[in-house]
Amino acid sequence: MKRLLSVFLAVLGVSAFLVPPAGARTPFVTPFMGWSSWSLESSTRAGYGTSWLNESHVRDAAATLAGKLKAAGYTYVNIDSGWNASPSWVFHTDVNGIPDPDPARFPAGIPALASYVHSLGLKLGLYAVTGLEKEVYDKNAPILGTSCHAQDIAYRPLTPSNGWGGNWKVDFTNPCAQKYYDSVVARFASWGVDFVKVDGTTADNVADIRAWSAAIDHARRPMWLTASAWPVPRSIGSSLAPYANGVRVDTDVECYCETVSSWDSSVKARWADLPDWLGVFGPRYRPDLDSMPISNNTGSGIQDGISDVERQSVMTFWSMASSPLYVGGDIWFLDASAVSILTNPEVIRVDQVGTYPTRVTGGDHQVWTKRAPDGRTYAAVYNLGSAPADITVDFDGARPVRDLVARKDLGRFRGSWTASSVPPHGSRLVRIG
Template identity: 60%
Template sequence: MHLRRALSRALPLALVASGALLVLPGAPAQAKSDIGAKPFMGFSTWSVESSTHPGYGSGWLTEQNVKNAADTLAAKLLPAGYSYLNLDSGWSSGVDGKGVPKADTGRFPDGIKAVVDYIHGKGLKAGIYDVVGLPGAAYDANAPIPGTSCHTRDIVRQPLTQVPNGWGSGTDYAVDYTNSCTQPYYDAVVSTFASWGVDLIKVDGQHLNGGATTADVPADNLAVWSRAIDRSGRPIYLTASGWPVPVAEADALRPYVNGVRVDTDVECYCDTISSWNSSVSARFADLPAWLGHVGGNYWPDLDSMPINNNTGSGVQDGLNDTERQTVMNFWSMASAPLYVGGDVWFEDAKAQAILTNPEVIAVDQSGVVPTQVSGGGQQVWAKRLPDGSTVVGVFNTGSAAATVSVAFSSLGLTGSASVRDLAARADLGTATGSWTANSVPAHGSRLVKLTGAGIAGPGGSGPVTGAGSGKCMDVNGGNTADGATVTLYTCNGGTNQTWTRTGGTFQSLGKCLDVTGGGTANNTNVELWSCNGGGNQQWTTPGDGTIRNPASGRCLDAAGAGTGDGTRLIIWDCNGQSNQKWSYPAA
């Protein structure tokens, strides 16, 4: 971790906690636009910067090496969808006259805009790195903040407080979000990044080691960035990073960012990029806690993928081929951003084959967050794709080969299904009632698609009742036509208020609770529609009283916290309020 500080991880900007929640504009933040409709794909520089292998480490991040990476990314991986090239820590040295980070001219003699222009010229997009808190250089410069009478020292918290960023620099300072000049400072930062053509901003150090004081509101850290992106007029993907970001902040951050780091750094900070235990294996234990919180346009970031080269020159991945395939399978099952670590200049043929497999990539880009069917040393994960098929991942995290049988009933399926191995791109025939992954090697995996199975029979039936209203989820007028309105209504025991849990769906009158048009945005209505197995008809109940749609990552909500008869039911960012709490039948 201390290496990050040595690489100027302290670069600029942004955020540590504050005392009052910043009021955001009513319109959705640009950072939450369709730019995040699917998890991004690309390459990040941090993995090679973190390695102690000769020729790498802090000195690797130079203008020429970035251009070489852009050449390779465009030639080898862009055709498969890997389009982002993200500059991580170390690109900046000092600040400009506005207190905004500026390029390290020793590393980037032509400046960041010239490098971004080169990246764009290859058909790629460019990302950049920043951190929580006002950088020490901006504090020391006491630069004037554009459009205000303030200077950068005016926006720090008093008494002067170090940012709890996790690397203990002592040179970054907590920001006072109640100060009216704080937002204009971040506007200046993002405006500068936008003028360079930046397409992604990673904000690192989000509330590590407990982070905030009890007075802090975690969302303040990213709210100012999101608003600044709005004001810049440029669509920019915004992602929150920590080691990891605490899951307690998951729902508060959702309105502002397109992705959130759910685990620690994948890198081992050693002679290779990573290793199984440092720290690929941690993802299998840590992702489950986030499943009820992440979803469409709020992706679970598992960090970069150490899939690049285990042969030839350059720093090695530190994983064998079996482990590299498992990384690709698990990241894709999670619908995590797919971005490569390692020196892509030396990418080997096996990595190329793993990374560009269109059938595995499609599982990731479906944008459907999975469920964990079983944990432990032999884990089973599943998700239903919009076409009605079910993808199953078996992951053997143990130290010996294992055979794992998956009952269709555990997947909400019945009958027979055609089975296709997505990693091998081979049909495996038909399975009835269950499917068995034979002799999965240590740290190995299987990723298969099941097509044609039936949806399992019903679970419990009964009303779905709002905690904030005491009223029932009701199909308006008992209408059975597709598109029938679903609202709150005084509970009356009618069949149009009786809902059955079946295969991840809520069904009434023979049809499914459906997010209108497959929408994922806040305020999208729910309705009744013929059951079709789509992701917009899938719902999870994580046990906190919410009913969540994994395809959107949002919660079933009584619009406007309404309690009257006829109140629309919609999806909205999960916020823990009573209009998103329900009692419902058991599955």
Template identity: 40%
Template sequence: MKSPLRTTAQRVEPPTRRESRVRTGVALAATLAVAIGAGAIPAQAAAPGAKTQAAAPGPKPSPAPNSAGAGATTKDPSPADRAAAQKAAAEAAAQGVADRPYLGWSSWSLQATKYPGVNPNGPASWLNEANVLQQADVLATKLKPYGYEYVNIDAGWSTNYQWEPNFDGYAREIASPERFPHGMKYVADAIHAKGLKAGIYLTVGLNKPLYGGGTVPIWNAPGCTTADIVYPDLRTTNGWDGAYKIDFSKPCAQKYVDSQAQLIADWGYDFLKFDGVGPGSFRSGDNYNNVADVAAWHAAIARTGRPIEFLLSWSLDRNYAADWKRYSNGWRIDTDVECYCDTLVTWNNSVKVRWDNVPGWTPWAGPGGWNNLDSLNVGNGEMDGITEDERQSYMTLWAISAAPLYIGDDLTKLDAYGLSLLTNREVIAIDQQGIPARPVTPTGPAQVWGMKNADNSYTVALFNMGSLPAQVTANWSSFGFGGTATVRDLWRHEELGVHNGAISATLPSHGSRLFKVTPTGVAPKVASYEAEASTNTLVRGASVGGCANCSGGAKVGNLYNGGALRINGVTVPKTGTYQVNIRYTTNDPRSATVSANGQNAVTLAFPPSGGWDIPATLTVAMQLRAGANTIEIDSTTPVYSPDIDKIEVPLTVR
């Protein structure tokens, strides 16, 4: 949304350079997916139980204008919506559903790849009973001791290799005899027998081949047919327009969802991926608003009495984050991680875009509901399509984001390096504590991320996103402490001794380090300067407004088209370089130019803090002179900059 300090008469800003870069990456990452029933058929073509041609894997549509479109902003939920979401998540976690990010394996990365020999019978043909159970065997023997337990079956389980769907006489998908000859209950039972949990896949809406001219009866709903659950004009929905939109004002509609949920519960599934959900999946508008579908599934799952973890996919619209958290246990924040090429992934398409897209979602992660970054493909070496350094960085981001860790690799072909990544107990523990990290120096290729852990230590991650080796430095002051601290390298299992004030490392291209930092010394003094202080200067429309979670209950906003905040009287004991923390709020990527005493101006990218009333911190090195200084935060360009809560200046030089 627009900053609460702006008036409706002011224009909404065009995207910043950072916003444009993020959206370009997402658009380029729009790849392939499978949607059962994605091809249109005549309304009367499908009789109950008949087989009708569905769409084979094809390109995902280009992003339609939505909340990520040019000039758009993300709104904050109402306090009531936020409270309802938090309550629902807490209730789920109390019942043991999504109390921690789940660990496991998913079939889609292998289905999506063109790596030689993986899909010999056509697109996504890898998926079948024998292959799934073979992966389950390896998961149970090699990875279950480390917490991996979910075996998640993705799209195609109800279709043959020509993508003709199989369904029962009640418009419910059932196993393809060609792929799963013993049926889906048999597969779930076999997975459970190994001490694992089973996951299955469906798409939002009534898939077109299941409509059957509107005459198909709904299970356990006398008098209800498929005509009674959709709109009369057969408007379409989901990320591929592959389904008829369900009208939940009709009582038969909930009955249909109940019947599907009961079927997968009776089969014994513990997890459901619900795909093509909007707003999201590169779709927007009323036809693609599936909040009612998600709410109906949430209710239906509860009625089954079976604890089923419920994941929504893909590229969910953050404007609806409170709805996703209220009615599900996880939401895909991005497009598919797979490259749909001759490997499983590539760095550019679309692993690296996650570093840009995670921060805005960070406040929504927690017990009962998690930000889902998609599959983790770091175990198969050449098939992965990325370097060893990239594989480590990939898993590092997933772990520090408290994201589910579900492997997309062929578990029968894990190499030694991949297995060492996936079985690093210290890194898994960072993920499983469920506290997501944030970037504190996100500008440029050298990035520092981290968070405070449950035991009052800190996790600190260094990333080099550039194409050349680079030195990356994490300053303790960025995380709110200082002085000395002991450092442990979590990937290398090495104690690195005591470090005073910071740690630095030279990283290869796309490389990373991951540390546990435990403060041991006395924190240095820090001076704090409120943005709204009367001693400051507000330039060209900048103004003070309220902020419930900001220091002092206020902040400065309306930093637009040259609007600026000058914080006067910033006093330090001697001339030198100081690590200045800028406390800000924004729900969207923003930029601002920061300078001290009119010198050495630098333009910074501010990632979303996650809400206009949720502050986050960014650190910038600034050259200050002994005595009083003026630090200016200036929009400089015709775009809105973030709102500013305060700055913090350590009284020691680094």
């Protein structure tokens, strides 16, 4: 009997070692790549807006992603806000307060959609928000696996929570609060969900992200967890590090107009805002710069709203930041220029090495560098001004320089290399060494 007990304890010890501790984020090695629906939902262009989100359009986006971008590493199909709400924003939850898809938008349900997405070799993401949904509180939904109800886990006095103040703050001293999040994520896992974006994160919502992270652990299905807002407050950047895989560090990239975005609303903000966050991130915690408006600038469908020069600067900046790379336009109309920019393997490699940059020079003519694990240096120059400019990168000794966007060697340079006539809003990306 004693020997059997010893064997049991040994096996238990091994099992405990193999299972990550509750609340620790799933250890993804590289930033995710894919597509998100929100840019199309945010636009005022005819045929888009929140009514655009439905099962048919998501299936079309998944098929296009699989056919044109999957080979380059883009695999996530992320459904943003509205999947569990009617076009008039009436939210749906079941008897236990677990979000349900809107039956008009997703008549076949999320499991069928996830199955289709997975059949293409892709992954499916869903959207959630911090705080307790007021509809769940009002109906006092019973929490699965407990004797508690939704009103038992609401913080007292009732306090608005999340970036809109639209949900109630949760009392995480009540163990039933974690059980509620466990029930939501267990349902997501049963559907085949691979990604969760939790939006509206304020300085008061660190505990919410911790609860989502723990619930993902308990569900035992790997899910990328992004803490999102417009942006998440920098003050909680380090506090979220043990729980989230990524954190939104900037405002929405969308212009909320007839295009996806514009340089001023709000692509260029990233160059000013990312430096405040550098030093927070590590190999399992990524800066999320929001979606990339690189999809379609020709023919039918919504236009990106930025030029090809600006599109390349987006791809270069996101990659230097080791940010998740996800497209934010209508990829059904993906044009050839977008495909070329998005699938350049030498630029994608800069993103996927996972290290972080240093801003060497600020102002209108910026120089950023980062060191790859193999010891070589990547350097990007950006012209944020209104006229063409020469921008110089300094380094020690004589080094070979390769243009990663053009995918050609430029030669060997001693002490510096100069990018000539960089156009307004343009960039150059090179490997040194």
